[in-house]
Amino acid sequence: MPRHDDSPRRGRRSRVALGGLAALAAISLSGCSDALSRGFLPRGASTGADRVTALWIAMWITALAVGCLVWGLTIWCIVRYRRKKDDVGLPPQLRYNVPIEILYTVIPVMMVGVIFFFTARDEAVLLDTSAEPDVTINVVGKQWSWDFNYVDDKVWDSGVQAQLTGKPGVEETLPTLYLPENSRVTFVLTARDVIHSFWVPAFQQKLDMVPGKVNKLQVHTQQQGTFQGKCAELCGAYHATMLFNVKVVSREEYDRHMADLKARGQTGMLDNSLSRQHLEPGQPSYQQYQPQGGGN
Template identity: 40%
Template sequence: MRRTLKVALLGVTMMALAACSEADQHQIRNLAMPDRASEQGPYTYELWKWAWVAALVTGVIVWGLIVYAVVKFRRRSPDEVPRQTRYNLPLEVFYTIAPVLMCVVFFFHTVRVQDVMTEVEPDPDVTVEVMGQQWSWTFNYGLGEQNVDATGYDGDYAYDEYVYTIGDGNEIPVLVLPVNQRIQFNLHSPDVIHNFGVPSFLTRMDVIPGRINHLQVTPTVEGTYPGKCYELCGVYHSRMLFEVEVVSQEEYEAYLADLAETGQTLAEPLLGGSEATTQTGLGESQSQEGSQE
């Protein structure tokens, strides 16, 4: 009977996997995670993977105890009543201590990964000023040498001159980044809380009005990746999308030169308040109060 059940289970599993497309099988192997395209990404993936392992081990133990109780203490005849047990001290100690130990282990590894993902080194290779506004993104790139001691507060920005690109309800903005360079994103918001995230980087961070959050990422694979706002920020939140293009250093510098040639140059980054171009959405011509046309 056991052998029959094992063969049946294996057959069902093989049929299910055979019915999956190549993309589905890739997702299964990745545990529904995107491919890692940043230096920090594997830390998040390893935490996610071992959380699955812990959940599976817990499930197997619980299922095993359920099956054991069903078989061991089943009624064997119509007149027989299984022995009733008020409590089982070893089991009660186990299911009290085991969850506590699991929470401690999960907490330790979560904090360790969080420290890696939020680490801010004092000398990033590139600093990008990012503004999330209702409902799109503005990206400001510095020209020339950067001052690594600048924080972005009170006008002490990392560069003396910036080029920028802005998205709107009709056009998704593109964020261009050099590969294998540590990028610092200074995150600004003029209106409500947004959240800046790139799934393939396996990291994200809140964009909060009145506060500048700092996020550092090192892209490791050239390519095009989707990015989006992860925080419900208003009626057109679904349009807060952007594209990330990770390119070589030469292509990155050429891109900045192209933006400068088109006149998209400012002495300071385009940030917040009355400088923000707040979009009211597709097909709506009336701009919100306080926005700059």
């Protein structure tokens, strides 16, 4: 019995499958093109984030170029010098090759030097706090939450340890740091107990908070929105619950929030002294700190 030739049908199915894969790839690439353009970093919410993104992408491009060169040379050596059937014994053994050894010593040193130069240049700009700020906020890290002293308005806000229940609505219970849009903000970073680290991924900057030491970080906000913040330094059993929100709002809304804190009686500055709390299983680690003497 003659077999039916279904090759045209198979060809059509193959073309349809390839077309579907191409369409899927195009959709996927279009969806991640924005993320790809910033090297899959979080969308920046400060002017400093643009500088970090540019350095990040440049370093990735350089690393990929070096990687492609190394991979290419490796594959070329494998193919070019593969063992042939008529080969007998080992190939000639070389103890050293001075020009090549100098090459693969000097080039990596030069590459590290270039990376160091651009990193140091950008780090100097990002850590420069000499400009006059529009707003100064003292952020205090503690096991395992945050206090915010709004220095210019002489009001404060305070948080408690987050209870991560896995249910909706937890974000609304987190301490929230308010910042005005299009403003230069200086964060004065201190810690009550152990080393913490102030990190807002959307700002693409973080800085340690060391007990007994004052660190400063300056950020220029550039767009409104609500962003996540967290501690980036392992600081104890409940480090993962040390979360907060950041709201970048209009100046009018920021002033309203300052007035609201003042109306609640949260005036003055919270104490910055070191205070290790006794922790009981299942209980929040925070005990309310009241301003001393009407605020200091």
